[in-house]
Amino acid sequence: MKDAAPQTIYLKDYTPFGFIVDSVALTFRLHPTATRVLSTIRFRPNPDATDNRFFLHGEQLTLISAKINGTDVTTRTVEGGIEADVPNAPFTWEAEVEINPQANTALEGLYMSNGMYCTQCEAEGFRKITYYPDRPDVMSTFDLRIEADGDNTPVMLSNGNGAESGAGFANWTDPWPKPAYLFALVAGDLIAHEDSFTTMSGKPVKLAIWVRPGDEHKCAFGMEALKKSMTWDEEVYGREYDLDEFNIVAVDDFNMGAMENKGLNIFNSSCVLASPETATDGNFERIEAIIAHEYFHNWTGNRITCRDWFQLCLKEGLTVFRDAQFTADMRSEPVKRIDDVIALRARQFPEDQGPLSHPVRPESFQEINNFYTATVYEKGAEVIGMLKTLVGDEAYAKALDLYFDRHDGQACTIEDWIQVFEDSTGRDLSQFKLWYSQSGTPEVTVREEYEGDTFTLHLSQKSAPTPGQDQKAPQVIPVAVGLLNDNGDEVLPTQVLELTETEQSFTFPGHATRPIPSILRGFSAPVTLTHDIDNDRRAFLLAHDTDAFNRWEAGRDLARDSLLKAIQQGEAPSAAYLDGLKALLRDDSLDPAYRALMLGQPSQSELAATLHKMGETPDPAAIHAASEALREAKAQSFAELLPALYAANQVEGPYRPDAGPAGQRSLANAALSLLTRLDGGETAAKQFDAADNMTLQLSALGALLDAAKGEDALSAFYDQWQNDRLVIDKWFSMQIMQAKPENVATTAQAFTQHADFDWKNPNRFRAVMGVLAMHHAGFHFEDGAGYTLLADWLIKLDPVNPQTTARMCSAFQTWKRYDETRQGKIRTELERIAGQDGLSRDTTEMVTRILNA
Ligand code: BES
Ligand code: ZN
Numbered sequence: 010m011k012d013a014a015p016q017t018i019y020l021k022d023y024t025p026f027g028f029i030v031d032s033v034a035l036t037f038r039l040h041p042t043a044t045r046v047l048s049t050i051r052f053r054p055n056p057d058a059t060d061n062r063f064f065l066h067g068e069q070l071t072l073i074s075a076k077i078n079g080t081d082v083t084t085r086t087v088e089g090g091i092e093a094d095v096p097n098a099p100f101t102w103e104a105e106v107e108i109n110p111q112a113n114t115a116l117e118g119l120y121m122s123n124g125m126y127c128t129q130c131e132a133e134g135f136r137k138i139t140y141y142p143d144r145p146d147v148m149s150t151f152d153l154r155i156e157a158d159g160d161n162t163p164v165m166l167s168n169g170n171g172a173e174s175g176a177g178f179a180n181w182t183d184p185w186p187k188p189a190y191l192f193a194l195v196a197g198d199l200i201a202h203e204d205s206f207t208t209m210s211g212k213p214v215k216l217a218i219w220v221r222p223g224d225e226h227k228c229a230f231g232m233e234a235l236k237k238s239m240t241w242d243e244e245v246y247g248r249e250y251d252l253d254e255f256n257i258v259a260v261d262d263f264n265m266g267a268m269e270n271k272g273l274n275i276f277n278s279s280c281v282l283a284s285p286e287t288a289t290d291g292n293f294e295r296i297e298a299i300i301a302h303e304y305f306h307n308w309t310g311n312r313i314t315c316r317d318w319f320q321l322c323l324k325e326g327l328t329v330f331r332d333a334q335f336t337a338d339m340r341s342e343p344v345k346r347i348d349d350v351i352a353l354r355a356r357q358f359p360e361d362q363g364p365l366s367h368p369v370r371p372e373s374f375q376e377i378n379n380f381y382t383a384t385v386y387e388k389g390a391e392v393i394g395m396l397k398t399l400v401g402d403e404a405y406a407k408a409l410d411l412y413f414d415r416h417d418g419q420a421c422t423i424e425d426w427i428q429v430f431e432d433s434t435g436r437d438l439s440q441f442k443l444w445y446s447q448s449g450t451p452e453v454t455v456r457e458e459y460e461g462d463t464f465t466l467h468l469s470q471k472s473a474p475t476p477g478q479d480q481k482a483p484q485v486i487p488v489a490v491g492l493l494n495d496n497g498d499e500v501l502p503t504q505v506l507e508l509t510e511t512e513q514s515f516t517f518p519g520h521a522t523r524p525i526p527s528i529l530r531g532f533s534a535p536v537t538l539t540h541d542i543d544n545d546r547r548a549f550l551l552a553h554d555t556d557a558f559n560r561w562e563a564g565r566d567l568a569r570d571s572l573l574k575a576i577q578q579g580e581a582p583s584a585a586y587l588d589g590l591k592a593l594l595r596d597d598s599l600d601p602a603y604r605a606l607m608l609g610q611p612s613q614s615e616l617a618a619t620l621h622k623m624g625e626t627p628d629p630a631a632i633h634a635a636s637e638a639l640r641e642a643k644a645q646s647f648a649e650l651l652p653a654l655y656a657a658n659q660v661e662g663p664y665r666p667d668a669g670p671a672g673q674r675s676l677a678n679a680a681l682s683l684l685t686r687l688d689g690g691e692t693a694a695k696q697f698d699a700a701d702n703m704t705l706q707l708s709a710l711g712a713l714l715d716a717a718k719g720e721d722a723l724s725a726f727y728d729q730w731q732n733d734r735l736v737i738d739k740w741f742s743m744q745i746m747q748a749k750p751e752n753v754a755t756t757a758q759a760f761t762q763h764a765d766f767d768w769k770n771p772n773r774f775r776a777v778m779g780v781l782a783m784h785h786a787g788f789h790f791e792d793g794a795g796y797t798l799l800a801d802w803l804i805k806l807d808p809v810n811p812q813t814t815a816r817m818c819s820a821f822q823t824w825k826r827y828d829e830t831r832q833g834k835i836r837t838e839l840e841r842i843a844g845q846d847g848l849s850r851d852t853t854e855m856v857t858r859i860l861n862a
Pocket of ligand 1: 378
């Protein structure tokens, strides 16, 4: 039988901790199976607290001794930790515990990865290291001593500045008060790629990226990204780094992408290591963004942290927004915006419109790890973007200065954040705050009217019920609008309409001829837009819109309409779409990266969501067939153009990962994938053989596999890269991605028997199971084999790594879209998972919420 239902934690129940921590000193005596952690913590009663119970979190710890003011103390074991009787005055707590890093496969707390010690403490991992008030509103300075057998662990790192070190020990001091979730320790045989940075006030900072021997050649790009991030945060936000050193460590076994521990960021090696031969342009761009993201947390997350985990978007939404601004500045603003909207629609919209829907600031949870979601992150960043749009750039900058001034060193709430904007702008933001508490994607509908010389836009909003929220109030929706004339000239530059009512009309007088509106420019709000316009209008906007985002969106709308008509009525691909797109591809004044995005089309999963919303039952096979047919039509209709496009976008000279050459490669590779349908893989084979970088090699491999001509390339690729874990992840993924729907589950199944399928490594597990779940037609293939295979492996992984298991359960979140047979098969699998003995709290919460759809 399963354990009793896990406990639910509520935002409304927040109370401060009964004690203040003045200092923490820790000694680690590292041992793979028996590490000792000695803690000396200075506590004093918190005058602002009402509950003075002395409770310390602790999980999977063996308590060796505990003392208060030097005297042994009796502790009481309670759910999730221990209690003790303490003096009503300042006191010193000393404890010694033993932990087993080697046995820690959950990768939370102190664990081992390839013989190296490392930690992951966010959100609640510190309690697996020692007894402590493991909550983000308890902040303290930390002093550290690490001791280990010097032969295996010559390098020993922690937060802050390195102090004394010698044979078998190293001391560290972190002068900035921090919550325990920002604690980090790394020890092992590591090599540094070093550099330095001088801050705006002239302070030198030692920089290092630490890697396992053999990975030294993959650090240079990450280091450049770090220095660019440091400069950018000084120039754009006025924020300077605050320690003498900044260290980054790459680890192979990591649940997430990376972690912003104070002064010691820890990265999944896939998110920091890159060389031209082994990493794609996409990897380089992502690495640059993640380095920036974690670095930016130093101010938005570390110096100003969260009061409790319900406020997670305070640091994550803001930091995602900041890293997006950084990428837009380093690369192309419209391309970054389009990429982000594609990701939002692929990840956040399904979440917000399904059983896992929750507010940007959730009001309850069972396992906080389940709330590091696309909604908290991506919608959380959209909310900041809307706030900036509404108050303007200058007011945004002023508010941020006030935020840093007022709250430095504090653990804050969304109320604090909003208050800063209200105080600095004088605006009432109470309605805006609904973006943090109401879940679901608002639907905005537009109707146009033209009378006399006045053009009117009638806007309305509604929001479908979501779990726990049947009725919704209208939200503040910034709708950026521009008007064009028949020639495509802008007759009204972009202005922001503030939709605050359920229905509202906006008039534009003085237009002698009927203007053509371009609505929701730059995707100014995370909503769906219904605007009944025909394909002539869309083709016009595709050709003429002066807003780069909406121009792309017009092409997207044409593609969607063409696909839906193919699925529903068997219609041939739309000529308006193909012709419009062709003209655009030929326009060499347009950024190649932008044209490459134009060549894309709505994903199959997005089409399934659209059909479901229209009240139909999506058929994954029909959606797949229509999507393939549209790609085939593009190949045929652009037959003359493709070789030229491919040739014109070959990049000469040594590989550079910058936006310019990367954009050219993305257009050339998009062309190649269509061209392969015409030349049977001749060009792709040549590219594969000649490739001197992973971007060209992998896209050629993908094209060849798509044409069923990839066998030789596949084994050559494996032989070349069998010793590079990150590249072998790509080797697995690409084969599943390019498999025909009927072969997806069998391909994935076969991989689980492969000698390299190291399923306890999250990257490898995701390379196979994550990609299986993302192959829409393959995962939803009618025999249900994909569902069973995924469920089998989630059941197997859960006792080993609950966090990664639970995250991957979201593959089933869209189940109610599909026909009864598929729903039945998925329900069977969800119930099978839910019925496992000892199922983790993480996975229990996820499958329960999904089943309650
Ligand atoms: N603080 C998170 C890492 C994290 C997430 C720790 C969940 C514990 C649980 C970090 O700042 C982060 O957000 N990382 C992202 C990448 C980022 C670029 C959005 C990640 O790991 O995916
Ligand atoms: Zn983050």
